Structure formats: C-alpha cells, structure tokens
Amino acid sequence: MRVAFLGLGIMGRPMAANLVKAGHEVTVWNRTPGKEVEGGRSAASPAEAARGTEVVWMCVSDTKAVESVLFGPQGVEESLAEGMTVVDSSTISPSATLKFAERVRARGVRYVDAPMTGSKIAAEGGTLIFMVGGEEAAIENLRLLFAAMGKVFFCMGDTGKGQAAKLAMNLQIALIYEGFAEALTLATKLGVDPENLLQLINASMVRSGVVEYKAPFVLKRDFSPNFPLRLMHKDIRLALAAAKEVRVKLPGLETVEEIYEMATEDGHENLDYAATLTLLEKWAGVEVKGASA
Ligand code: NA7
Numbered sequence: 037m038r039v040a041f042l043g044l045g046i047m048g049r050p051m052a053a054n055l056v057k058a059g060h061e062v063t064v065w066n067r068t069p070g071k072e073v074e075g076g077r078s079a080a081s082p083a084e085a086a087r088g089t090e091v092v093w094m095c096v097s098d099t100k101a102v103e104s105v106l107f108g109p110q111g112v113e114e115s116l117a118e119g120m121t122v123v124d125s126s127t128i129s130p131s132a133t134l135k136f137a138e139r140v141r142a143r144g145v146r147y148v149d150a151p152m153t154g155s156k157i158a159a160e161g162g163t164l165i166f167m168v169g170g171e172e173a174a175i176e177n178l179r180l181l182f183a184a185m186g187k188v189f190f191c192m193g194d195t196g197k198g199q200a201a202k203l204a205m206n207l208q209i210a211l212i213y214e215g216f217a218e219a220l221t222l223a224t225k226l227g228v229d230p231e232n233l234l235q236l237i238n239a240s241m242v243r244s245g246v247v248e249y250k251a252p253f254v255l256k257r258d259f260s261p262n263f264p265l266r267l268m269h270k271d272i273r274l275a276l277a278a279a280k281e282v283r284v285k286l287p288g289l290e291t292v293e294e295i296y297e298m299a300t301e302d303g304h305e306n307l308d309y310a311a312t313l314t315l316l317e318k319w320a321g322v323e324v325k326g327a328s329a
Pocket of ligand 1: 043044045046047048066067068095096097098100101102104105125126127128267
C-alpha cells in the first residue's frame with residue numbers, strides 16, 4: 037500500500053521501518069528534519085507526504101500535535117482525496133478524535149484511531165497491540181498494515197473507542213505501578229528486602245505484567261525512559277479530562293496525577309514513569325534497592 041507515516045519518535049520510527057520491511061511504499065515526515073527511515077522517501081511537509089497515498093498514519097505526541105499535522109499549515113488536509121484513510125496511533129483525547137474524524141469525513145476520507153500498547157521494544161519487533169476505533173470496513177482495509185507493525189489488533193467500537201480504551205489501559209498501568217511503588221517503599225521502611233518481596237508478589241495473585249516488566253529496572257534503579265513520565269502524565273491528564281466530560285470521578289487517578297505533578301517539579305519528566313518511586317522514597321527517607329543496584 038502507499039502509506040504516509042508522520043512522526044518518527046521513539047515509537048513512530050520503528051513502526052514506519054516495519055512498514056517498509058513488509059514491502060509497503062512509505063513516505064515519511066517528521067517535524068524536526070533529520071529523522072529518516074531507510075527505504076522510505078522523506079517529505080518536507082505532512083501535505084507532501086500524504087499526496088497520492090492510500091493511508092496516512094500518524095504517531096505524534098499529543099492532541100495539539102495531531103491537530104497541527106492534520107489541519108495546520110501544509111497539513112494533511114491539503115492533500116486529502118476521497119477514498120483515503122487517516123489513522124492515528126498517537127494517544128490523544130477521544131472527544132477531539134471525534135472532531136478530527138468529522139472534519140476529514142467531510143472530504144470523503146475515513147478516520148481510524150489506533151493507539152497501541154507495547155514498548156519501544158514491541159515497536160521495533162513488530163509486536164505491538166493496537167486498540168482500534170472506526171468503521172469495520174476501514175479497519176479491515178488496514179489489516180496488512182497492522183500485521184506489519186503489531187501482533188494483534190482489537191476492535192473496540194466506532195471512532196474514538198480506541199482512544200477511550202487506551203486511556204482505560206494506561207489508567208490501570210499508572211495505578212498498578214503506584215501500588216507496587218508504595219508497597220516497595222513501605223516494605224523497605226519496615227525492613228523487608230525488596231527482592232524477597234518481589235518473589236512473594238510473583239508467586240501470588242498480586243503478580244502483574246506491569247510489575248514483571250518494571251521490577252528489574254526498579255531494583256537496578258534504572259529509570260532511563262522506556263515510557264517517559266511526561267507521556268504517562270499526559271495520558272493521566274487525558275483520562276481525567278475524559279472522565280470529567282462524562283461526569284466520572286476517578287479519585288485514585290487524581291491522587292496519582294498529583295504525584296506526577298510533583299515528580300515533574302523535581303525534574304523527572306524525561307525519566308521513566310517508574311521514577312515516581314523516588315518521591316515516595318524521599319518522603320519515607322528510604323531507598324529501595326535490589327542486589328543488582
Ligand atoms: P516521542 O518519542 O516523544 O515522539 C513524538 C513525536 O511527535 C516526534 O516525532 C515529534 O517530532 C512529534 N511531534 C511533537 N509535537 C509535534 C507537533 N506539534 N507537530 C508535529 N509533530 C510533533 O513519542 P513516542 O514516539 O514515544 O510516542 C508517540 C505517541 O504514541 C504518543 O502519543 C504516546 O503517548 C504514544 P519532533 O521530532 O519532536 O520534531
């Protein structure tokens with residue numbers, strides 16, 4: 037397929053590279069020049085990248101970035117033609133997604149929201165999990181592209197439901213991790229060895245994918261960004277905003293948001309979100325450390 041891929045960040049670049057590897061004709065664009073994908077053609081603007089393609093796939097930071105890529109100067113909108121599909125793998129607001137979709141639909145263009153879960157490693161290995169919102173026929177048409185970048189995709193409903201599901205997923209990741217971080221802090225303060233606690237967790241119903249993934253990094257005190265705190269913070273705020281729009285109260289997430297706020301004030305926004313642990317440690321006057329630290 038002829039695909040324009042817009043946004044070559046931590047996730048976007050390997051995704052575009054996997055599309056090239058699968059034999060698709062890919063044109064890439066990134067806001068800051070200099071990022072390229074081997075085997076892909078580079079364009080100077082979103083409009084140029086999108087011209088003559090069948091699918092425009094975006095993976096940029098946030099709602100504002102998507103709006104500007106689509107509708108800003110030299111944006112995708114200038115090159116939209118009937119029959120094209122716009123896909124958004126960024127994590128953004130579900131209600132803004134509905135507005136963007138409506139605007140492109142007026143031009144005979146289909147819109148699919150397809151945020152994903154999986155780390156940089158999954159993006160590189162083509163094993164992402166997509167959660168997708170949009171018309172069935174439009175999603176079906178993207179099957180080969182999903183297969184090139186991911187291991188599975190879940191249809192969550194019509195437009196915006198992919199984004200809604202993604203916010204529900206990251207809400208859980210943030211809360212599960214904070215639970216783990218609080219448990220480590222309390223146990224350490226009470227004199228329990230964190231490695232020992234981890235073995236207990238993994239042998240019991242408390243175990244979780246989040247803990248399994250994060251624990252080795254935490255016990256080594258490696259807070260380098262796998263998923264930067266600033267992006268998880270963005271997703272927490274998106275979830276709280278979406279909740280407010282539909283009058284849903286999320287007291288646990290509200291508290292966790294305050295922790296992210298303070299972690300940002302402490303200058304940790306570009307570290308992994310696992311670094312929220314350091315705040316709990318500071319308040320408790322302890323440091324959680326495994327044998328490997
Ligand atoms: P990164 O690595 O922070 O990359 C963000 C990308 O978004 C990068 O290509 C940026 O371009 C681009 N960006 C940011 N703001 C804009 C604006 N205003 N216009 C156009 N392009 C922009 O994030 P990830 O790849 O980890 O994640 C991407 C999304 O997936 C995000 O929503 C996550 O929550 C999930 P730059 O190179 O800075 O010029």
